[in-house]
Amino acid sequence: MMAFIKARPWTSMTIVLAMLVIGINAYLVFKNDSNITRSYFINEFQKAYIGTNTERVNKETIVAPAETFTITADATSLSAVNVKRGQEVMMNDLLATYQTDEVDEEITKLESERTAYETELSDLQDALDQIEDEYGDGSNPKSSINTDQINDKLSVTLKLELAQQNSASTAVALLNRHIAETNRQIALIEAQITQIQSRQGIVSPIDGIISAIKEEAGTVTFEIYSNEKAMYAYLSEKEWQKVQEGQTVDFKVKHVKDALSGVVLEKQMIATDDHTFWANELAKTAALPQPTNYEVTLQQVAPLEDIPFSTTGKASIIVNEAFDSYKVDKSWLATTKKGNKKLYIINQEGKIQLIDINVQFNTAKSAIFMDYVEEGTPMLSNEKRNITAYTFRTLPVEKIQWSHFKDLTWKQYVKYIVF
Secondary structure, eight states: OHHHHHHHHHHHHHHHHHHHHHHHHHHHHSTTTTTSSOBBBBOOOOOOEEEEEEEEEEEEEEESOOOOOEEEGGGGGEEOOHHHHHHHEEETTTTEEEEOOHHHHHHHHHHOOOOOHHHHHHHHHHHHHHHHHHHHTTOSSSSOOOOGOOTTSSHHHHHHHHTTOOOOOHHHHHHHHHHHHHHHHHHHHHHHHHHHTTEEEOSSSEEEEEEEEEEETTTEEEHHHHHHHHEEEEOHHHHHHHTTTOOOEEEEEEEEEEEEEEEEEEESSSOOOOOOHHHHHHHHSSSSOOOOEEEEEEEEESSOOOOTTTOOEEEEEEEEEEEEEEEGGGGGGGGGGTTTTEEEEOOOOOOEEEEEEEEEEEOOOOEOOOOOOTTHHHHOOSSOOOOOOOBSSSOOOOOOHHHHHHOOHHHHHHHHHHH
16 A cells, blocks of 8 residues: 555545545535535335325223113002013013002902993994984984984983984984093093003013112112113213214224224213213223213114123224325424424425425324325425435335445445535
């Protein structure tokens, strides 16, 4: 080496000066605060693809009854409880029986009255048939209706009323009025009998499952779960602000292969406590939001059949949705002093460009925006870059690998640094 320098001093000096120039130029180009316009090698980017983007609140859920009914009765008035916990019941099934001595006596009395009215109705119908048969040709008698020819079981009062009629049509109208009144009396008595029979005991107001039978302080309380099921989830205060009734929900439930969909049916304004049954049930297997949480009822479209209460699942509530939108890592956005959002992209010429975007909403990792961007445009992270500078690769398709360095010759590296 020394021999070469001594033999060719000018050549050696030229080489040293060239290396010095290259080194100084590389420093000026690549130092962090460099103002020299240069091309960039892009090793991290996201491409802009248009689509439907959503923000979701994902929660653990529990299968519960859509409605719960409680019925309370005086324990001293009951002679028997006819159901047990877990039993299926139909509407109007007897849950418990009252003591029946006085009830039976009242029903017997009403049934006797109903029989009497039914006999009277039969007599009235017979009399109507006789008059219509005798005067069915439309002729009218010259004297009053001959009551001796009419059913002799009619009351004396009615026979006198009929005897005073000179027209068969008037007599028919009179009988029809009495028939209507008798039918009304029969209907009233049957309603009374039904009411008293229902008071023989406590009946179920719905089809459902007996969930509890409690006796305390001289009363018996029946709790009934409806057969129709819903799902309950529990929200933090922040989540409560985002979730609204009517929003779409996607479900996954244990023992159900297919995905389910539904809506947010109702959300509570009062936080749960130690007495909120379904929250305590779900807390056995899932961590609920702390320090407070709020119950929300989710209603699936397809009914849950053959799924027991307290089965757990997952719900994904769509709280924001944007069609024909783009998403980018939200940490890649630059924020101006006025709070506006900007994004570095590579335009069609391969140059860096800083554009304004209007963020519709944020998810956990992404910002969703709807400003027009050419589909497939590379979007860059939030690092200060020289605007209009060229990128090392006009349209990079993959992250840099060590093999890339080995593919380039030293002449190519020198050319990039110098030019």
